[in-house]
Amino acid sequence: xxFFDSHCHFDFIEFNADRPALWxxxxxxxxxxxxxxxxxxxxWQTAAQLCEQYxxxxxxxxxxxxxxERQSWFQADKADLLDSATRGKIAALIQDEFVISVxxxxxxxxxxxxxxxxxxxxxxxxxxxxxxxVHIDVANQLQKPLIVHCVRAHNExxxxxxxxxxxxxxxxxxxxxxYEVAQQxxxxxxxxxxxxxxxxxxAHKTRAAVAKIPLDxxxxxxxxxxMPLQGKQxxxxxxxxxxxxxxxxxxxxNVAVHEIAAVTCSNAMRLFHCG
Numbered sequence: 617x618x619f620f621d622s623h624c625h626f627d628f629i630e631f632n633a634d635r636p637a638l639w640x641x642x643x644x645x646x647x648x649x650x651x652x653x654x655x656x657x658x659x660w661q662t663a664a665q666l667c668e669q670y671x672x673x674x675x676x677x678x679x680x681x682x683x684x685e686r687q688s689w690f691q692a693d694k695a696d697l698l699d700s701a702t703r704g705k706i707a708a709l710i711q712d713e714f715v716i717s718v719x720x721x722x723x724x725x726x727x728x729x730x731x732x733x734x735x736x737x738x739x740x741x742x743x744x745x746x747x748x749x750v751h752i753d754v755a756n757q758l759q760k761p762l763i764v765h766c767v768r769a770h771n772e773x774x775x776x777x778x779x780x781x782x783x784x785x786x787x788x789x790x791x792x793x794x795y796e797v798a799q800q801x802x803x804x805x806x807x808x809x810x811x812x813x814x815x816x817x818x819a820h821k822t823r824a825a826v827a828k829i830p831l832d833x834x835x836x837x838x839x840x841x842x843m844p845l846q847g848k849q850x851x852x853x854x855x856x857x858x859x860x861x862x863x864x865x866x867x868x869x870n871v872a873v874h875e876i877a878a879v880t881c882s883n884a885m886r887l888f889h890c891g
Contacts (some may be wrong), residue, residue, distance in 0.1 A: 617873070618878075619645070619646055619649075619862065619881055620647075620648070620649040620703075620835065620885065621647060621838050621858050623730075623787070624651070624837065624838050624855045625839070625841060627652050627663045628851055639670050642855050642858075645856060647855055648859050648881075649884065650674070651676065651726070651884070651888065652667075653789070654680070654729060654730060655683050657679070659829075660725075664713075664716070671705050674888060677713035678710065678728065679747060680732075680765060681747075681765060684739045685738070689705060691828055697746075698747065707750055707753065709758070711754060713725055716846045717783040726760070727762065727786065728751050729789075730763045731747065731751040731771065732789075733772055733776075733891060734767040734768075737887035745776055748764075748780075749780050752780045760784055761782075761786035764786055770793055770797050777806075781804075785807070786804075786805075787807045789839070790809055790839055791822065791826075795828050795829065798826075801831045802815075807834065808835070810837065811836070811838055812844060815845040815846040823868055827869050831869070831875075831880070834865070835880050836865070836884075837858075838861065839853065841853050844858055863876075
């Protein structure tokens with residue numbers, strides 16, 4: 617079996633002490649591919665360098681909502697506004713990262729993001745929406761998929777994606793919601809990122825949704841070092857737990873785990889053009 621962790625912050629400092637051994641352990645389990653989402657421009661090159669060091673790694677370029685207020689262009693007195701010059705600067709930063717990747721011996725930058733909407737942070741939702749539209753525009757220009765973060769903002773995100781269509785689709789990272797919400801994302805051309813949430817028996821709506829949505833629209837992820845699985849609360853999450861997520865998904869769907877591995881890996885390879 618081969619697995620693809622479609623969302624793992626493998627570049628974060630939490631993995632600095634044991635990264636080589638951990639990736640070797642992942643490979644032994646069949647975890648052959650991993651994508652590191654972008655969170656801030658300062659981090660993109662770290663991810664790119666890791667892609668050169670470890671076979672099977674890929675990354676994305678984007679600005680996570682949580683990091684917006686840490687950017688040099690953020691102005692607290694204009695917290696609800698991205699002027700045209702700033703929009704252009706952000707778009708150019710992301711586009712340049714793809715140019716750099718193309719000029720290397722192998723193309724490792726395969727998606728735009730992590731971007732999206734988060735109602736649990738102080739940054740205004742209006743500013744988050746404006747920045748998300750910038751990411752969508754860049755993804756459309758580059759013909760790349762999006763990696764989308766959404767926390768308690770499904771209605772707002774779906775409305776925005778209907779208005780500003782992402783032509784190459786993408787992934788709704790760490791999907792948590794009902795079947796009806798899941799189907800709306802699928803109808804918009806998105807895959808659903810399935811991770812540790814489904815290991816919690818209390819996640820009734822999400823577990824029911826992933827049991828019903830066609831497997832062709834699901835990809836696996838860990839979001840490591842965050843979002844630990846049930847029974848591992850308070851511990852560092854790890855890409856080596858992807859097979860456990862796959863097993864839970866297999867149990868929910870009443871299919872063999874090798875089918876989950878094969879289809880979700882194929883889905884991710886196809887979406888990110890990693891094959």
